[in-house]
Amino acid sequence: MENLPISDPLILTAPLETSTSTATNNPTVPGPKIETNEYITIASTKRATLASLIPPEWRVPDPLPSADEIPNVTKYALKYLTSREADITEKYTAEDLVVQIAQGVYSAVEVLRAFGRRAVVAGQLTNCLSEVLLSQAFKRATELDNHLATTGTTVGPLHGLPVSVKDQFRVEGAQTSIGFVGLLGKKETKESESEAVRILKEAGAVVYVKTNVPSGMMAIETNNNIIGYTSNAYNRDLSSGGSSGVFLFPTQGEASLIASRGSLIGLGTDIGASIRLPAGVSGLYGLKPSVGRLPYQGLANTMDGQTVIPSVIGPISHSPSDLSFMMKILLNSKPWERDPNVIPLPWRSDVDEEVRASGKDRKRKFGVMQWDGMVMPHPPIQRVLQETVEKLRGEGFEVIDWNPPAHSEAFNILFKVFTADSGQEIHGLFSLASEPPVPEVALSYSNSASAALSALGPPMTITAYWELQKQTLSYRERYAEYWNSTGGVDAVIMPVAPSVSVRKGEGKYFGYTGVANVLDAASVVIPAGVSDKGKDGRKERDMDGVSDMDKTIWESYDPEVFDGMPVGLQIMGRRLEEEKVLAIAKELEPLLR
Template sequence: MSKKWQDIAQEKRQAVNSLLPEKWKTTKLIPPVSELPDVTNYAATFLSEKEREITAQYTASELVGKLARREYTAVQVVEAFCHRATIAHELVNCISEVLFSQAITRAAELDDYLRAHGKPVGPLHGLPISLKDQFRVKDAETSVGYVAWLGKKETDETESFLVKRLKELGAIVFVKTNVPTSLMAIETNNNIIGYTLNPYNRLLSSGGSSGGEASLLALRGSIIGLGSDIGASIRLPSAVSGLTGLKPSHGRLPYLGVANSMEGQETVPSVIGPLAHNVADLRFLFKSICQTQPWHDDPKVLPLPWRADEEEKGRESIKEGGLTFGVIKWDGVVMPHPPVQRAIQETISKLKAQGHEVIEWSPPAHQEAFEILWNTFAADGGTDIHATLSLSGEAPVPQLSASFGEVAGTLPIPTINDIWALQRRKYEYQTRYLAYWNSTATLTKPGRPVDALIAPAAPTASFLPGNGLYFGYTGVFNVLDFSVVVVPVTKVDKNRDPKVDGYVPAGDLDTLVWQQCMYFPNQTKDGASLLI
């Protein structure tokens, strides 16, 4: 008799916990969520002074520099992050694969190499890096939240191309992080590891689908990581956890050998991108990957090196009178909550104070982009997801069934002609949006189109588990295939962000999201915070 899917999931969950060293576990000391919702500073209380220094005081490039100068050993650095990651998992449930043993062994090899040769292996020598559980890593499983995909460890042959390149650059993969089943949800929950909480307020969501990655980083259990994004998956988790996150355009970083659901869907492609604590680290990792010239191996990667000349053009524009920004205060579908509105306004004010120009953005309706994106996600009627679930017999978690139904056949299956029409619609929308962007040259002081856009990452600072409803603010840029970076601006402040009375929602979805405004004063304790 074959095992029940529940038993398989439980065994994996126990296996993950068993690989966390007992000497680092703090389970019995962790206060209940209601007593300590914000745990962003809690993990540090269990670390040595040296571990706190290693995990919290440096950028990734600074840490690599200290490793190259032998101020720290790679073993010291990896063990410090493994310790902090262990505590992070106990606090917010963020890890799907524990690779500490392999990481420490590799760190010792790198230390030996540095002593013997007097130089580092590469630009990422000794840098610990965490990966969303979508990247295939030798000797680890890759479930993408599916019970059916457990039980098979990756090999040299199946390891993701980008993972191989990171290792060649000197990086040390030490952990993989939790995702929603199939990746197709903006909350991180599955039947194996469970729900990943928000470190700034454990009553709320970490977002998805890179929620495990963002939560680990927010707790300094990692210094830098990689996720993927098809509608919100890097940017939303980054936004609700106070991180920087980059969604590049398609074809910039290699996807070769990375696991996914609905493989073959390319109407709106998923992309790989970094998450970190600052923009400098995003640049550092992205530039390091570009130096490997991945387009020689992955035919979908554009032969486009890091362009220092474009950076210099931006600096020159600032010197010559500043940049021009378009601003999206709301997308006409869902109104942002008061703290998000304040974050946008504060950003506008600061940019203007520095001499930059900001104009209102009135593009083709974002509602159309949201419809295109959803129709893309539903283009097979949920067949791929339900077929994979059926391999083990597992039931979809609520975040998945809300979109794709409890069983196969809930959604209609479009014809190939419907999909072609959808792709034409996307192309036409992209064309109209680009024409609008170019037309802003008539509105700006320099007489050129705006240099960049400012927009909310989401209408809410976060939401209660089960209440993730709208990803239109991020999803529009997947349809357009624009590069987007998320940066933290401010924190929710109940005194500065009072509830707005008398707002008339624009529709049913706007009503549902607007009603979530009440969650912050009523459902969190004083002192709990969220970053925007």
């Protein structure tokens, strides 16, 4: 079967004028079967519709610059912006920009114009966008400007701020394909809109783009048969990170968009890495909260109803203060009153203040995991982690080696979760349009449902599912016991991944982030350095007795290829310690920068 070409540039996305969807998390709404190869025509029509909506002055002239010519496109869009638009997108945090809009320094319309143009340029160069809703966004921005001019007050704490969201989030007037051709053609309604999006809008935010995901959010890198492959904005020959899957290096469009400053802050989801890995490989901050801290109601999802390791939503941004800012706004809306799965736990500013105060007294204690015993981090990550340890000790903080229950056990738990149905739902969604799985999905789930059954075995029985839940609880208990035995560290610092990125098609491992999902721990990623071919080079290592995966990933390191890429580190706390890990991230930001 012919594969859909993925070289076409992604552009502005407009929803096709077709039927509406129902308010459900389940994306598999039955519909008419699409004939074989018709998926190519449908996807091509979608891209053509999107391309037709780009204002001429926002187009990157053909031919698009190649990755060899301009690998790093984080600043490329500046050539199309006025100096005032450049200031809007470059000078402020999200929290500061909201103040500027409220004070009348900038209008909501001009802020949207600046970020909209920058987002569109990023989309053309990295394929990071799945939907762009400029028409309704400008209408909303105009309403916000009129409200401020008429009343002298803002609509809410996000008044006029453009906010991006991952494709999973249902937005009125947009489509939610989650990377499947068979789910195109359904426009969301106000009733089907995700709860988190409703909160954003009520707070005054302008939701103007949705970002690309791998088919079903379960793949090594972000690719699908609609939009194509999403590249890293720092090096378009490399991956941007994505949504979680089996043996993967997650990639998603949200990180490439924000890294290009086509957005200051956005919302993603995470079940194994999908917020933190993209943030880590893109020089950004990303928070994975614990389950139930933020509302998941109304999101499209695969494995819907799986409760051993649920997916969570969280923010990605350029600063840890913006992550706290967004968390506070989402929680101040009392989401537990509409989503019964949200824990009634408001934002605890006192925890933030207490943590910051104790840090000033240098009473902080960190556990540091150099490697997880499964896959050795590449030289740039080893160096940056060691430099971080030296900086922490230089500031008077206590640092101990972290040797908890084997992280391989957590990795195996996640593997069982992700393959519990033997990939049958994923293949069912592909079958809606008779489309073939993209290679990144096929790596985990094979090329067909029958092949997946052969490779992964039959779906998990209810007895096995219960046993998996018990195994997860046991692991959490043993991990907590170890944590307590150390005298209680404030947080654990470890790599985000074994590599600063991967070449396209070479993603393999997400164990460093997946452990926090199994533990249901709050975890934040923070930029900590940059790979440097002069400092890192190619280190020799005794490969006797190492696993095939460890050997393959180690040998994939090339100091020339990965030179200059961001190096992120992960700060993991305990369950529901979002305020604490963000306070620590804010404390360490100037030290690690």
